[in-house]
Amino acid sequence: MALIDMRDIEKDYSLGRTTIRALRNVSLSVGAGEFTAIVGPSGCGKTTLLNLLGCIDRPTSGSISFDGFPTASLGDDAEAQLRLAKIGFIFQSFNLVPVLTIAENIEVPLMLARKPKRERRVRVEELMELVGLTSYARHKPDELSGGQRQRVAIARALANEPRLVIADEPTANLDGATGESVLEAMKELNEKNGITFLFSTHDPRVMRYARRIVRLRDGEIEGEEVS
Amino acid sequence: MLLKMAVLSMFKHPKRTILIVLAVALSVFVMEFVSGWIEGMRDRMNRQIVEESAHVLVERTERVDSLDPLETKNYIADPGSIAAQLSTDARVRHVERVTPFGALVLAGSRSLPMKIVGVEKDSGFFAQVPRGRLEGSFPPSGPGIAISRKALDLLGASFSSRLIVLVEDAYGMPSYRELPVTCVFATDATDFDTSTAFVDAGTTSEILGTADSAELWLRLGDPEDAEAVRDFALAFLSGHDCIAKTWKELQGGMLVMIRYMDLFMLVINVFVLVVAATVITNAILMNVFEKQKEYGTLRAIGMKRSEQAFLVLAEGATQGLAGAVLGAALALPVVLFLKANGLPIGEASRMLGGGDVMYFGTNPVSTLQNIGFGTLIAVAGSLYAAVFGTRASVVDALKNV
Numbered sequence: 151m152a153l154i155d156m157r158d159i160e161k162d163y164s165l166g167r168t169t170i171r172a173l174r175n176v177s178l179s180v181g182a183g184e185f186t187a188i189v190g191p192s193g194c195g196k197t198t199l200l201n202l203l204g205c206i207d208r209p210t211s212g213s214i215s216f217d218g219f220p221t222a223s224l225g226d227d228a229e230a231q232l233r234l235a236k237i238g239f240i241f242q243s244f245n246l247v248p249v250l251t252i253a254e255n256i257e258v259p260l261m262l263a264r265k266p267k268r269e270r271r272v273r274v275e276e277l278m279e280l281v282g283l284t285s286y287a288r289h290k291p292d293e294l295s296g297g298q299r300q301r302v303a304i305a306r307a308l309a310n311e312p313r314l315v316i317a318d319e320p321t322a323n324l325d326g327a328t329g330e331s332v333l334e335a336m337k338e339l340n341e342k343n344g345i346t347f348l349f350s351t352h353d354p355r356v357m358r359y360a361r362r363i364v365r366l367r368d369g370e371i372e373g374e375e376v377s
Numbered sequence: 378m379l380l381k382m383a384v385l386s387m388f389k390h391p392k393r394t395i396l397i398v399l400a401v402a403l404s405v406f407v408m409e410f411v412s413g414w415i416e417g418m419r420d421r422m423n424r425q426i427v428e429e430s431a432h433v434l435v436e437r438t439e440r441v442d443s444l445d446p447l448e449t450k451n452y453i454a455d456p457g458s459i460a461a462q463l464s465t466d467a468r469v470r471h472v473e474r475v476t477p478f479g480a481l482v483l484a485g486s487r488s489l490p491m492k493i494v495g496v497e498k499d500s501g502f503f504a505q506v507p508r509g510r511l512e513g514s515f516p517p518s519g520p521g522i523a524i525s526r527k528a529l530d531l532l533g534a535s536f537s538s539r540l541i542v543l544v545e546d547a548y549g550m551p552s553y554r555e556l557p558v559t560c561v562f563a564t565d566a567t568d569f570d571t572s573t574a575f576v577d578a579g580t581t582s583e584i585l586g587t588a589d590s591a592e593l594w595l596r597l598g599d600p601e602d603a604e605a606v607r608d609f610a611l612a613f614l615s616g617h618d619c620i621a622k623t624w625k626e627l628q629g630g631m632l633v634m635i636r637y638m639d640l641f642m643l644v645i646n647v648f649v650l651v652v653a654a655t656v657i658t659n660a661i662l663m664n665v666f667e668k669q670k671e672y673g674t675l676r677a678i679g680m681k682r683s684e685q686a687f688l689v690l691a692e693g694a695t696q697g698l699a700g701a702v703l704g705a706a707l708a709l710p711v712v713l714f715l716k717a718n719g720l721p722i723g724e725a726s727r728m729l730g731g732g733d734v735m736y737f738g739t740n741p742v743s744t745l746q747n748i749g750f751g752t753l754i755a756v757a758g759s760l761y762a763a764v765f766g767t768r769a770s771v772v773d774a775l776k777n778v
Contacts, residue, residue, distance in 0.1 A: 206677050206771040227681050234679020241775075245674040249385035261379075262679045307677065 151218055152179035153346055154203055160211035161369075162196050172198040174200050174368045176212070180348060182313065184206040185340045187360035196350035197318055203348060204237050204316040217313070233262055239308030240317035240349075244292040244299040252302050253278065253287040259309040277305035281335060287316040292362055297328035304335060308345070317349035321356055333359045379684065383691035389718025390664060394696060396756065402707065404653040405751035409708035411645050412747060413715065415638045416738030422635055426628050428504045431475075431594035432603050435459060435610060435621045440591070443529045445493070447479045449547040452589035453619055456573050460593055466609050468602045474590035476581045481572065482524070483541040488631045491528065493542065493574050495581025501596055506575065511744035512536045513560035517577050521559030525570035529561060536561050540696045542576070547587040554584050565719065600624060650754050657758025661693055665766040672766060673774025682767040689763035690756055697755020701748040709744070714738050 161173040172195045178187060184336065188196045193264060201207035202214060203223050214221045229361070231295035233239075238259075246255045253274050258272040278284045283294075291299055300320060307315050317336070321329030337359055340347050349360075358362055365372040387394045409690045422571065440451035453459065460472040476495035481488050506523065507515045513536060517523050522540055529535055539555050546552040564570055574594065582588050597606055603623035610621040625632060665672075672685050719734030 192750075201772055204677070206775075229677065230679050230681045233677065239674075239677050241674065245670065245775075247671060249382060249389060249676070254381075258675070259678050261685070262675075310679075375529060 153182045153184075154180045154216050155218075156202065156209075156211055156214045159202060159209045159214070161195075161207070162210045171369055173202075173209070176369070176371055178364065178371065180314070181343045182346055182347065183340070184362055185337060185347045185360055186349075186362040186364060187357050188251075188348065188364050188366060189350060189352060189357055190366035190372070191359065194366045196352075196366055198369075199366065200316050200318050200348065200350055201325060203314075204239060205233055206239075208239075210251070212344065217284070225274070230354065232298070234259060235310055236313045238310070238312040238315040240303045240307050240315060240320045242319040242322045244291070244296070244303045246289055246299060246302055246306075249292060251288050251295070252283060255291065256305045256309055259306060261281065263310050273309065275278055277308060280308070281305045284374070295376075296324050297332060300328075300332045304332070304339075310340065310343070314346045314348065319350055320353065321353060326355065378700060379688055383676045383688055384662070384695050386692055387666070390667070393660050393664060397657050397693075397696045397722060397758075398703060400653045400656040400695050401658075401755050404649045404742075404754055405701045405704025405747050407649055408646055408709045408747045408750060409705055409712060409744065411711035412642060413475060413708070413737040413739060414735065415642050416740050416743060417736045418638060418738075419635055420566040420738040421736065422628075422631050423573055424504070424660050426624050427544055427600055429502060429626065430590075430627070431502070432597040432600045432624050433469075433595040433606050433610065433621055434624075434627055435463070435590065435593040435595070435619050437615065438618050441620065445479075447477055447591070449478070449585055449587055449589065452476070452587065452591050453593065453617070454589055455588035455617070456593055459614070459617060461621065462613060463593065463595060463606075463610060466606060468597050468599070469595050470589070470598050471603035472579060473497050473500060473502065473594045473596075474592075475502070475594045476578070476585075476591040478581070478591070479687045480584075481543040482522075482528070482532065483543060484534040487532045489528060489531055491574050491579075493544075494574055495590075497578050497582060502594055503575070505566075505569075506560075506562045509562045509564040511561045515560070515562065516522055516560065516575060517559045517580075519577065520554070520556055520580055520618055523557040523560035523562060523573070523575040524558055526561055527567060527570040528574065529558065531571065532773045534558065537575070541633050541641050544584050546585050547589075550709065552584055552586065554580065556580065567737070597760055615652050617661075646748055646750060648665045649741045650750075650757065653754045654758040656762050657693070657755050658699075661689065661759045661762040662765065663687060664692070664763045669769060670777045671768070672778070673769070673771055676771045676774060683752040686763040686767050689766055690759050693755045693759025693762070694752055697752040697758075698748070700755065701751025704746050704751055709739075710762075712739055 159173055159176040159278050160171065163170045163172055176199065188199055190196055199231055202209055241245060255273045256277050257270050260273055277288060281304055283298060283301055285299065286294060323333055333356060339345050351357060361377055363375045435703055437451045443451050456474050458476065463469055463472050474497060477492050480491055480493045482491050496516045498518045511526060513524050534540060536558050538558050540558060541722050543551065543553040543554050572691055595606065603625065607621045607623045614621060676685060698701060715737040716739060719736045721734050
């Protein structure tokens with residue numbers, strides 16, 4: 151069974167009196183343990199697709215199921231709970247909470263999941279070690295480089311041991327070498343821990359890390375490649 | 378951690394935080410100032426009711442409707458026996474014969490019409506006079522008059538001067554006595570000082586030519602027993618053609634004023650709430666706008682709308698508490714200064730039941746209430762921002778739309 155399955159998805163946005171169709175008749179299945187890239191030019195609907203897959207947006211029509219469970223029936227809080235427990239997010243501009251330390255940023259999802267303090271501390275230490283930032287625990291995000299911040303974002307995304315990690319252009323704000331090291335880290339986590347990664351990019355250097363590439367153009371799936 | 382995020386977020390926008398804290402501080406300052414003022418008035422009124430005058434007053438029935446209540450024909454004929462009977466009630470702590478009468482006080486070529494009050498030598502009332510005593514002793518014992526410094530100045534006399542007290546006696550004839558000034562006092566009320574003087578009960582009988590008394594003043598162990606003691610008194614007073622009134626009946630106007638003061642305080646608080654909450658709502662709304670992306674991120678990683686609202690409200694409450702404590706800390710020295718030295722607002726103060734100077738009062742409960750109210754203002758101001766912030770979808774928040 152696919153981890154996530156979307157059927158006949160259409161997504162419209164209203165801009166004043168104009169309606170823009172961001173996705174047209176998209177059907178996509180993502181299996182557990184995949185390392186998949188959604189690629190395409192700017193404005194082709196990559197972020198919209200990831201938002202729908204990550205359950206932070208709802209389609210205009212069509213159905214999405216996560217782990218075989220239709221997400222359309224979920225209420226606001228249940229949807230938040232699904233994201234908290236099963237989906238991790240990595241954003242293009244890191245989106246760390248600036249007033250919290252690195253360790254606290256990683257701890258936020260654990261705290262939202264109401265994990266006991268001792269358990270949270272142990273998990274934060276594990277994750278910091280995993281992304282190689284143990285010595286930066288008490289630093290604030292603005293004291294770190296872009297690559298280090300994205301590693302913190304990865305650690306935060308993994309905090310509650312999600313089934314799926316969604317990364318929207320995770321390397322767009324990083325230089326080439328740093329971007330590659332972030333992707334290396336993601337790939338390693340995918341291979342070692344079996345975490346499903348879905349990321350968007352329009353950078354050909356990044357695409358080569360993906361085992362499956364889904365090409366989007368003008369809101370439609372243009373094609374797929376599996377290596 | 379949510380609370381920590383809320384607290385630390387305050388320092389991210391220091392100017393806005395200062396604006397909110399100052400708005401709350403100013404509101405609490407105003408509330409603390411007004412409540413100090415009202416507390417002072419309330420203290421004064423309570424003092425007047427509980428310390429200065431009778432808890433239960435007994436007087437002749439005719440005197441109530443008399444054109445001249447100070448006329449001796451309206452005095453209680455046998456005050457001693459009534460006083461003795463009233464003293465048998467365990468709730469009555471003290472019964473005193475009080476005899477106010479009209480007189481013209483003369484010193485050389487100057488004169489002053491005054492109300493002279495004949496009091497017993499162990500008088501437990503008129504506490505403001507011994508409190509404001511400048512020379513001599515109060516109440517006067519033997520021949521002598523206790524009079525204010527202001528009245529003496531008007532008469533061109535001083536301590537030990539001899540004043541002539543001219544009255545109409547019990548037989549309707551003019552009568553006078555020359556009395557030395559044995560006590561000089563100064564209260565904070567010009568009206569009282571220039572219109573009231575005191576002599577002892579013996580001197581009163583001598584001048585008026587009667588041993589009768591105008592009023593019997595009762596002090597009770599607990600002023601709240603006044604109704605019961607009045608009923609006890611009324612049971613045997615009908616044969617004496619006298620009536621009894623409680624302090625609540627006597628000071629009805631003042632009690633209504635105290636109630637209106639509470640209403641006035643509430644109106645001021647609501648006004649302050651509306652003004653401050655508007656400023657705070659705008660400032661916190663700006664914060665929420667700027668942090669939409671942060672909130673969007675937190676919602677994306679699993680934060681519920683209610684938790685986001687808590688975050689905004691916690692930030693508002695923290696700023697509110699800081700502002701409220703600051704406002705109270707700034708207001709307290711001012712209120713304490715005005716409690717000790719008073720605020721000379723003259724006629725306005727007299728109209729509000731005070732003396733020439735309005736002394737403020739302090740009440741820890743009302744200070745805590747004001748701090749709570751100040752915090753509440755900020756929470757109320759944050760409420761709209763919190764609701765507004767949570768209305769945005771995660772996607773819109775992430776786009777910072």
